[in-house]
Amino acid sequence: MNRLKQLFEEKKGNILSIYYTAGYPNLNSTLDIAEALEKAGADFLEIGVPYSDPLADGPVIQKSSQTAIDNGMTVKLLFEQLKDLRKRVSIPVLLMGYVNPVLQYGVENFCASCAEVGVDGVIVPDLPMYEYEEMYKDCFEGHKLSNIFLITPTTSEARIRKIDELSNGFIYLLSTSSTTGKNLSVSNEIEDYFARIKGMNLKNPTMIGFGISDNKSFSKASEYANGAIVGSAFVKLMGEENYLEKIPAFISSMKGKEAMTV
């Protein structure tokens, strides 16, 4: 069974996912970070495939992507690094990246390489639903990869239903319509939106992302969804000295009480 599906069957709430950029801060830090995150208690990982023009991302992830590219990271090299993934990491792993590098690697090759190294799913924010259905769905499903769609506060109900139908892992719920790296300021409006989605009883689990940077925002998000995703706040940490050693404390602080009881 796909590790992602298994996770959501076994754990219903407070699921913590961490995003980080492959090849950042160092070209070969990709697997070390993954291993440290699993040990520290992250539930699953999203490894970012760097792209020169990441238009949904704020400054922190833009900078990490550019550094990773300058370090020499490529899709091909990433898959080479990930050959040892399943010797070192057992939690679900997704790749998150923009569509152009995937196209150049070849969609079929990309899916095959994901399956080969033990990647469980893919998030491609600029791959639209229509194109996914027409050209990519069979390939993704053939390799048992979950494709993760995003929804925002302005996504219509009909479209959310359609996304729910096409999804087979979880749905990525954006806290606001924004680029990454902004702080989540919980307002009535956002809570109404979270509650509205919760009330739709979607067949897929949901994870809230964008603006999750501390235990407070993580806990808030977990009230409405199965868990939350931390990106920029973690990538920022990876830019610091001794970044690997700082991972356990970061994860504990994100999880708060839950971490202490484990």
Next chain:
Amino acid sequence: MSYHVNEKGYYGNFGGAYIPEMLYPNVEELRDNYLKIMAEPAFQEEFQELLRDYVGRPSPLYFAKRLSEKYGANIYLKREDLNHTGAHKINNTVGQILLAQRLGKKRIIAETGAGQHGVATATVCALKGIECVVYMGAVDIERQAPNVARMKMMGATVIPATSGSQTLKDATNEALRDWINNPVDTHYIIGSVVGPHPYPDMVARFQAIISEETRKQLTEKIGKPNPDYVMACVGGGSNAIGMFYHFLDQEDVKLIAVEAAGKGVHTGESAATTALGKEGVLHGSRSIVMQTEDGQVIEPYSISAGLDYPGIGPQHAHLHTSARAKYVSITDEESLEAGLQLSRLEGIIPAIESSHALAYLEKMQFKGDETVVVCLSGRGDKDLATYMKYFGL
């Protein structure tokens, strides 16, 4: 074969709307409304009135006698350089500002490279009293100070794009990010026939006035609407699409699109996208993109800031692969020489962008009496420093 967009937003294999979900409602709103609004009589009336009284249309179709003698053909120049603000860009910004108003938008954003589109956007925002924010690469802000001053003079806020290579591509990324963060009240006026559907089609329709007028003017001048050749320069490709638009289905008219070869197509400093690019996705559409084997977008180079874009509009990609139009390229030096030549033969100083189209005349073999229309997309005032430096004037 159809050279126009289909109901899914594609030109052959190219186009589409490769955008993150955050942009979907904005783009959907535009997609569902642009044709409807453009067809409204009140819209058309205001649009035509502004084009006539504010922009100064129709722009003349000028028979360039001495240039014609030199090349042994009948060469006409479509004088977009005589438009208000000095280039074709204003045709599109006038159209989009009227559209934005009807969509109830209160704030306009735009990207600009050389600053021509930024100026054209700042102009229509001043005209309508709407807030205007222009993203411009930090490097381009340094290079194009007069246009930055013009935008500020008209009340626009110019924000430097400091990401990536700090030029047009990055300014476009920043504008898209702004739109993601301000989805409700803001309209993004894209300056070229690029971006997610419906932008390439919408901008093409606003620029189509160039070829619409040309056919009428040719009929008056030579008794028939079709020339033998139509030529235009291509960066993203908006003046070229405007110049080609009403000739696309006139298969007897040969279309020539001139890209910027920079220092030479294979020098590593070039913007000749069709020669150097591969299929890919950039700024929301599938097209031909200059990129590495790994799919990272390459920063192009041209002496002309309006042509150094690493992609082309999806309709151009389709016209190229279907061979409806011929895509060629011209180096920095060839374009500058052509700019000086037009200045000396006709008393018209062209923008370096337009000089690329003119320079290709040198490479054509004309048979006797053929008729050629070249789109003179902009005037050369902004480029005087570059011309002066190159020629040591």
